[in-house]
Amino acid sequence: MSEQFRSMEEHTSLPYDVGTVDPYTRARVLLMVAIERSSVLAKHHMARSTDHDSVKKHLAVIRRAESLQLQSLGSLIPADETPLETAIGLEQMTVDLTANLAQNEADDYFKQVLDFALLEDLDHLFRFSLLYEMAEGGDAELMTRGRTPIMAGRPTAVQHRHPVDELRAHFDLGEVPLRTLMNLFTITSVEQEKMLFYQNAVRAYPEQLIRRLFGEIADVEEQHLSQYEALGDPHITPMEQLVLIELNEAYNYFSAAQAEADPAVRRLYGELMGQELEHFQLAVALLERVEGRDASELLGEAVVPSLIELRPNMDYIEAVLATQADLQPFDGEFIPEERLPADWPSFAFRERMNGRGSSADEVERRMPRERMPPS
Ligand SMILES: [Fe+2]
Ligand SMILES: [Fe+2]
Ligand SMILES: [Fe+2]
Ligand SMILES: [Fe+2]
Structure with a gap:
């Protein structure tokens, strides 16, 4: 493990060029930042509820390595990328990520949950893009370069739901393929990342409308995080969780490295993937030693048959939009809004929440007509 700790200089990357960076290079950086932050935070939470000496020591060491990995990734983002630009990058990444996960999800219910959230993050991309033009005179199309549609989804104003309506039925660990587990760990990390980023971004601008929109969308990301968390098997043991987190990190680095064209970023992913394989092997050993379990019970052959790929999903997104825009959750299921009971919480x-107006509606009202998508 000691070679994972180097000088701070070596844990600090050179930033990409905000004007020329490939949209999916940016998106993959944001995805890996989300994966790493989630790994660090999970290890902090685990350490608070174990009295097992070797687990505590393991978590202390690996957590520090994760934190340094996070810094290597976070420093790829240049200082002149504004919070609104990062928000657009995050939502573009989420839209194409969610579409990829949904199309590779064997569990029908999980797929439905992904499709449901897809249309909400699509709308966030649209609202942030309107606000970006209004506030910074920027054109989000220059950032997404036509790969991800910038169009209205399920309107953000109708995304505010009672917390109990974010509860979902959970799957069982033994009954889903490994890709389902990777999908869940990945999307949960991403929704958490957006929640944290937007919660912090409410202080990034002086204009009240921008502050309100970040707050409004942060609240929806909190809902998305809650719904995905509810899907996971609550009987998972701490060491099972540790093994799966490390595997998911390695899997995401491998997926990202396959697609990455920027040589320096690709090299970094390869290097960090090597570190993750070491974390994974150590976690497997702990699962066996601490919980007396054989990792093959959890992982089978430990083969995930497909990779996570960020690429355009126009047709898929349009098909989901055409058939599912009016759905809302009720009792864990998704039904058209018109069929909801009047006492739906x-x-x-x-x-x-919308009592004094939705900032997401307001950005749409304030934008010139010609920038609106065809309705
Ligand atoms: Fe990591
Ligand atoms: Fe979002
Ligand atoms: Fe989201
Ligand atoms: Fe790790």
């Missing part, structure tokens, strides 16, 4: 909650 989210009706009153939504009214309360």
Whole structure:
């Protein structure tokens, strides 16, 4: 492990060029930042509820390595990328990531949950893009370069739901393929990352409208995080979780490295993937030693048959939009809004949240007509 700790200089990357960076290079950096932050935070949480000496020591060492990996990735993002530009990058990444996960998800219910959130993050990309033009005179199309549609999804104003309406039925660890577990760990990390980023970004601008939109969308990301968390098997043991987190990190680096054209970034992914394989092997050994379990019970052959790929998904997104825009969750299932009972908890909650107007609606009202997508 000692070679994973180097001088701070070596843990600090040179930033990409905000004007020329490939949209998916940026998206993969944001994805890996999310994966790493989630790994660091999970290890902090685990350390608080174990009294096992070797687990505590293991977590202390690996957590520090994860934190340094996070810094190597975070320093790829240049100082002249504004919070609104990062928000657009995050939502572009989430839209194409969610579409990729949904198309490679064997569990029908999980796929439905992904499709449901896809249309909400699509709308966030649209609202942030309007605000970007209004506030910074920027054109989000120059960032996404036509790869991801910038269009209205399920309107953000109707995304505010009562917290209990974010509860979902969970799957069982033994009954889903490994790709499902990788999908869950990946999307949960990403929704958490956006929640944290937007919660912090409420202080990044002086204009009240921008502060409100970051807050409004941060709240939806909190909902998305909650719904994905609810999907996971609550009977998972701490060491099973540790093994799967490390495997998911390695899997995401491998996926990202395959697609990455920037040589320096690709090299970094290769290097960090090597570190993750070491974390994974150590975690497997702990699972066996601490919980007396054989990793093959959890992982089978430990083969994930497909990679996570960020690429355009126009047709898929349009098909989901055409058939599912009016869905809302009720009792863990998704039904058209018109069929919801009048006492659906989210009706009153939504009214309360939008009581003084939705900033997401307001950015749309304030933008010139010619920038609006065809309705
Ligand atoms: Fe890591
Ligand atoms: Fe979003
Ligand atoms: Fe989201
Ligand atoms: Fe790791």
